[in-house]
Amino acid sequence: MSSQTGSHKDVSEKHLPSAQDSTAVAEVDENPFADPGIPHHEPRVQDIDERAAKRSERTVAMFFIVSMLATIAFIASFVAFPVDKIFYLFPLGHISALNFSLGLSLGIALFCIGAGAVHWSRTLMSGEEHVQERHPIAASPETKAAAIEEFSQGAADSGLGRRKLIRNTMIGALALVPLSGVVLLRDLGPLPEDKLRRTMWKKGLRLINQNTGEPLRPEDITVGSLVFAKPDGLEDDSHEFMHEIAKAALMLVRLEPKDIKDKQELDWSHEGIVAYSKICTHVGCPVSLYEQQTHHVLCPCHQSTFDLTDGARVIFGPAGHPLPQLNINVNNDGELVAEGDFAEPVGPSFWERG
Incomplete structure (x- = not known):
């Protein structure tokens, strides 16, 4: 019994964060399910090396630029490939050139926007963790002011205003990708013109x-x-x-x-x-x-x-x-x-x- 208790204590101590105050350690000893607190923040290489931050910025911009190119390729595919164009692709077999090109280009466009946003968040936005206690739904004026301040701080931490390359390429990617849906309207068929206003009937027709x-x-x-x-x-x-x-x-x-x-x-x-x-x-x-x-x-x-x-x-x-x-x-x-x-x-x- 003592061996099991000692083993349990060793495992608990093994998984405790290295940097804990004495109060938190005492709480965990008394209650193994207690909140151990937030681990010590470790800065990323981008936080201390501006050259690494620039590399990450260029990487994010590259994702957004590739998304823009893929959207342009999507529109070009709609124009270039006829509906009945079929080709062989191993191991898929015979597939529609139009469907394949539209799916591939649109998939790349959307993936690159997501990948760029994730990489931006993980490498350049603020990586510090903050704890906010739950509060009543009806916020006090002080809480509202604190929320606005936190939002402003988050906007500053994102670097959106300072890193113009990311901002401009992201805006370009987000502005172009909706054009894919506009181009898809072509599949609704040709414009009716005056076809709904006239029929086959004409003078002398039996x-x-x-x-x-x-x-x-x-x-x-x-x-x-x-x-x-x-x-x-x-x-x-x-x-x-x-x-x-x-x-x-x-x-x-x-x-x-x-x-x-x-x-x-x-x-x-x-x-x-x-x-x-x-x-x-x-x-x-x-x-x-x-x-x-x-x-x-x-x-x-x-x-x-x-x-x-x-x-x-x-x-x-x-x-x-x-x-x-x-x-x-x-x-x-x-x-x-x-x-x-x-x-x-x-x-x-x-x-x-x-």
Whole structure:
């Protein structure tokens, strides 16, 4: 038992700091879990040798400069490498040149900023440890003044104002690296330009029954029926079908001309046949429910309801605009054709329309 006690005492004394006052040693002897205090501060070579400090400063600056170069390489890679460029790299195999270059350059840029900050902190900022006792959340004026003084002292210890090379290269690295995120916006696709404002419909283009694939004639549409149409030349198996039908989808209803209240709607119809965009002006769902008695069409997603006898105006639901109407007529062969494009953009109201 005495041997174990002596061994325990030896181990405790072995791990005590070399520089301790007698009070702390006595406390540890009585309680092995007592706070031994802060070890004596040992100065770093940078604290006593200005040449070593300059070397550390150049090292930190080098990290920040490499980060700037890597960010520039990131942007250059986005421009230089096409999306479909593939190359072989052992042992990874065949990989995308664009993805590899973007990942490598951005990784280096971020790593060098972190490595530079860590090296700066470990070699040039103040290395002394300070103990601050816990205090109430509501600080006294004296504590606030002490905090401001400590902050000012920390700023002075960092050498940010004195070591301009580090400051300027760090600012450059932090200013350039956000450009990586800006450049990534290119992957959102090309700018829409006027693609959202126009569709495939143009003067003389025939209306094709979307179910039969045949040109529509006035006699094909009876009073009370709902017919869906697409532009002539848009094939279901074509590459651009989904892009174009999302804007050009059309529905036709035959009304009694005397029931049509809106003058433009009557002028743009043919023998009571009116053609409206099938795309709801709320969030773009396909309008496909028709009430024969009321001549209302409903969107199944959020129950927006449009009155086809009154310019397809909204009478219920969250839609903000009437359905755009397509001006139609017949050609020399008696087939329904468009007189032009929709008068306004189809689909959700993503901007205020004049």
